[in-house]
Amino acid sequence: MLTFTIRRLILAVPTLLFISLVIFLLLELAPGDPMAQVPLTVPPEVKEKMRLALGLGEPGYVRFWKWLVQFFWVEPQVFVDHMFGTTFAEGKLRIISWQHRSPVMDVVVERLPQTLWVVGMSYIVGILIALPIGIYSAYKQYSMFDQVGTFITMIGYSIPPFFTGPLVIVIFAVNLGWFPFIYDTTHEVVDWDSFVYQLRQMIMPVMVLALQTTAQISRYMRASMLDNLNQDYVRTARAKGLSEKIVVLVHVLRNSMIPVVTVIALGLPAIFGGAIITEQVFSVNGIGAQLIGAIQANDLPTVQTLTFMFAFLIVFFNLIADVLYGILDPRIRYD
Amino acid sequence: MTDLSNDEPTTPHRSQFADVWHQFKAHKGALLGGIIFIIIVVGVYIGPWLWPHDATFIDIRARNQGPSWAHPFGTDQLGRDTLARMMAGGQTSIAVGLTAMILALGLGSLVGVCAGYFKRLDGILMRLTDLFLALPILPLLLVMMLLFRDSLSAAVGPERGIFILIVVAIGVTSWMPTARIVRGDVLAIKQREFVLAARSIGTSNRHMITRHILPNVLSPIMVSATLGIANAIITESALSFLGLGFPPDFPTWGRLLNDATQYLQDYPERVFWPGLAISLTVLSVNYLGDGLRDALDPRIRGR
Numbered sequence: 174m175l176t177f178t179i180r181r182l183i184l185a186v187p188t189l190l191f192i193s194l195v196i197f198l199l200l201e202l203a204p205g206d207p208m209a210q211v212p213l214t215v216p217p218e219v220k221e222k223m224r225l226a227l228g229l230g231e232p233g234y235v236r237f238w239k240w241l242v243q244f245f246w247v248e249p250q251v252f253v254d255h256m257f258g259t260t261f262a263e264g265k266l267r268i269i270s271w272q273h274r275s276p277v278m279d280v281v282v283e284r285l286p287q288t289l290w291v292v293g294m295s296y297i298v299g300i301l302i303a304l305p306i307g308i309y310s311a312y313k314q315y316s317m318f319d320q321v322g323t324f325i326t327m328i329g330y331s332i333p334p335f336f337t338g339p340l341v342i343v344i345f346a347v348n349l350g351w352f353p354f355i356y357d358t359t360h361e362v363v364d365w366d367s368f369v370y371q372l373r374q375m376i377m378p379v380m381v382l383a384l385q386t387t388a389q390i391s392r393y394m395r396a397s398m399l400d401n402l403n404q405d406y407v408r409t410a411r412a413k414g415l416s417e418k419i420v421v422l423v424h425v426l427r428n429s430m431i432p433v434v435t436v437i438a439l440g441l442p443a444i445f446g447g448a449i450i451t452e453q454v455f456s457v458n459g460i461g462a463q464l465i466g467a468i469q470a471n472d473l474p475t476v477q478t479l480t481f482m483f484a485f486l487i488v489f490f491n492l493i494a495d496v497l498y499g500i501l502d503p504r505i506r507y508d
Numbered sequence: 509m510t511d512l513s514n515d516e517p518t519t520p521h522r523s524q525f526a527d528v529w530h531q532f533k534a535h536k537g538a539l540l541g542g543i544i545f546i547i548i549v550v551g552v553y554i555g556p557w558l559w560p561h562d563a564t565f566i567d568i569r570a571r572n573q574g575p576s577w578a579h580p581f582g583t584d585q586l587g588r589d590t591l592a593r594m595m596a597g598g599q600t601s602i603a604v605g606l607t608a609m610i611l612a613l614g615l616g617s618l619v620g621v622c623a624g625y626f627k628r629l630d631g632i633l634m635r636l637t638d639l640f641l642a643l644p645i646l647p648l649l650l651v652m653m654l655l656f657r658d659s660l661s662a663a664v665g666p667e668r669g670i671f672i673l674i675v676v677a678i679g680v681t682s683w684m685p686t687a688r689i690v691r692g693d694v695l696a697i698k699q700r701e702f703v704l705a706a707r708s709i710g711t712s713n714r715h716m717i718t719r720h721i722l723p724n725v726l727s728p729i730m731v732s733a734t735l736g737i738a739n740a741i742i743t744e745s746a747l748s749f750l751g752l753g754f755p756p757d758f759p760t761w762g763r764l765l766n767d768a769t770q771y772l773q774d775y776p777e778r779v780f781w782p783g784l785a786i787s788l789t790v791l792s793v794n795y796l797g798d799g800l801r802d803a804l805d806p807r808i809r810g811r
Binding site: 188191192195196199200202324327328330331332333335336339340342343347348354442446449450453454464465468469471476479480483484486487488491 | 639642647651652749752773779782783786
C-alpha cells in the first residue's frame with residue numbers, strides 16, 4: 174500500500190506539470206493586453222518598460238519556469254515564514270496579480286475562508302442527508318419512499334445550481350423574506366446574534382450546493398447497498414439470528430460504504446467548480462468569484478494560479494480516493 | 509397431456525432492437541422522458557413557425573408585462589415576447605447540446621476503440637485520458653471562452669464563432685468517460701470467439717472495427733450520448749449564465765436566465781421559464797438515459 178501511494182505521488186508530479194503547462198500555453202495565446210487600460214498619452218517606450226516590469230518581456234519558457242518556481246518554491250516559503258516567523262522568502266518575487274497589484278496568494282488566503290465555509294458546510298450537510306436516504310431506499314426497494322426518493326434525487330441531479338439559486342432567492346428571500354438576499358462577506362461573528370445572522374445567510378447557498386451533493390451521493394449509496402443486500406454473507410448474517418438493524422447498518426453498510434467513500438472524495442473538487450456558479454448567484458466573495466473577476470479583468474497570473482489550484486485539488490482528491498479504496502477494501506491490491 | 513410434437517415457439521422471434529424496445533417501454537420514466545424530450549425539441553423548432561411574435565422584435569410599449577393571452581409567458585424589459593425568446597433560445601441550447609455531444613462521442617469512441625483495439629496505443633491514450641480527467645473543466649472553459657471569443661467572432665461572425673467555440677470547448681473537455689467505457693468494452697469483445705473467427709478469415713483491422721467491434725459497443729455509446737446531451741446543455745447554460753457564452757442579444761436558455769436574475773427583485777417570476785426549460789430537458793434526457801441503460805444492459809436493471 175505504501176509503495177502504491179508513493180508511486181501515485183510520484184506520478185502526480187508530471188500530471189500536475191503537464192496541466193500547468195496546458196494552462197500556461199492557453200493563457201499564452203491570450204489576445205488581451207494588460208496595457209490596454211493605460212491612457213493613450215503614455216509614450217510607447219514607457220509602456221514597454223511597464224510591460225517589462227510585469228515580467229512580460231521574456232520568452233515563454235522563462236516565464237513558465239519563473240511561475241513554477243514562484244508557485245512551488247517561493248509561495249510555500251512565504252507560508253512557512255508566516256507560520257513560524259522565519260525569513261526564507263525575504264526579498265523573493267511572488268506571483269503578483271495585475272489586478273490588485275499584490276501577491277495572488279494573499280488574495281486567495283483572504284477569500285478562501287468564504288468558499289470553504291459555504292462549500293464545506295454544504296458538502297457535509299449533503300452527505301448527512303444523502304446517506305440515510307440512499308440506505309433506506311435501497312432497503313425498501315420499489316417502495317413508495319424509494320420511488321419518491323429516486324425521483325427527487327433525479328430532479329436534484331438535473332436542475333442546475335444557477336436555476337435553484339435564483340429559485341430559492343425568489344422563494345425564501347423575495348416572497349417569504351426569511352433570509353438575506355445576498356451573502357455579506359464583511360460580516361464578522363462576534364456574538365450570538367451575529368452568529369445567527371451568519372447561519373441565516375449561509376442557509377441558501379448551502380441548500381443549493383447540498384441539493385446537488387445529496388442527489389449524486391444518495392444515488393451511489395442506493396446502488397451500492399443494492400449490490401450488497403443480495404450477497405450470501407447477508408443471508409448468513411440473518412441465518413445466524415442477527416437483528417435486522419445489525420445486518421443492515423453494520424454488515425451491509427460497511428461494505429457498501431467502500432465505493433461511496435471514494436465517490437465522496439472524488440466529488441469534492443467538482444463541488445468547488447459548482448461553487449463558482451453558486452458564488453456568482455449569491456454574491457459570495459470566494460475564490461470562484463475571484464476567478465471570474467480575474468477572467469473579466471484579464472488578470473492572467475491570477476487566472477493561471479487559481480485554475481492550477483483547481484487542477485491540484487482534482488489530482489489530490491483522485492489520489493486520496495485511490496488510496497482510500499485500497500485501504501478500505503482488502504480485496505483491492507495494487508501491488 | 510401436452511403435445512410434444514409442436515415444438516414451435518409460441519411467440520414470434522424478436523429482433524434485438526425489438527427486445528430493447530420492449531424493455532425500454534417497461535421503464536415508464538424513460539418513456540415519459542423520451543416523449544417530453546421529443547415534445548421540447550419539436551416545439552422549439554416548429555414553434556417559431558406558428559407563433560406570430562418574433563424573438564428579436566422590440567415593442568417598448570409592451571415591456572415588462574405579466575402573462576396574458578397575447579404573451580403567455582409575459583414580455584421582458586424591452587417588450588420582447590418571452591415565449592418566442594424561449595423557443596429561439598431553446599434552438600441554440602439544444603443545437604449546442606446535440607453537436608457537442610456528437611463531437612464528444614466521436615472523440616471518445618475513437619480514443620476508446622483505438623486504445624482497446626491497438627495494444628501499442630493503449631498506454632499512451634489512457635494516460636492522456638487521465639490527464640484530461642484531471643483538468644479543471646469549468647475554469648478552463650471560462651478561460652477558453654475569454655481567450656478565443658473575440659478572435660473567432662471576428663473570423664466567422666459573432667454567433668457562429670461562439671457556437672463553434674462552445675461546441676468545440678465542451679466537446680474536447682467531455683469525451684473522457686465515453687473513451688473509458690468504450691475501451692473497457694472493446695477489450696472484452698476482442699477476446700470473444702467471433703472476433704477470432706473474423707480474424708481467421710482475414711478480416712482487416714478497419715473492417716474488424718467497423719463491422720464487428722463498433723456494433724457491439726453501440727449500447728454504452730448510446731447511453732453516454734444521452735448523458736452527454738444533458739451535460740452539454742448544462743455547461744452551455746452555465747457559461748451563458750456567467751456572461752461568457754453567447755452575446756447578450758442572442759437568446760439561449762442560460763442567457764435568458766442570466767437576464768432574468770438581473771430583474772429578480774422586480775419580476776421574480778421571470779426566472780422560472782428558462783430555468784424550467786433547462787431542468788425539464790435535462791431531467792427528461794437523464795431519464796431517457798436511465799431507461800436506455802436498463803434496456804441495453806440487463807445486468808444492472810433496477811439500479
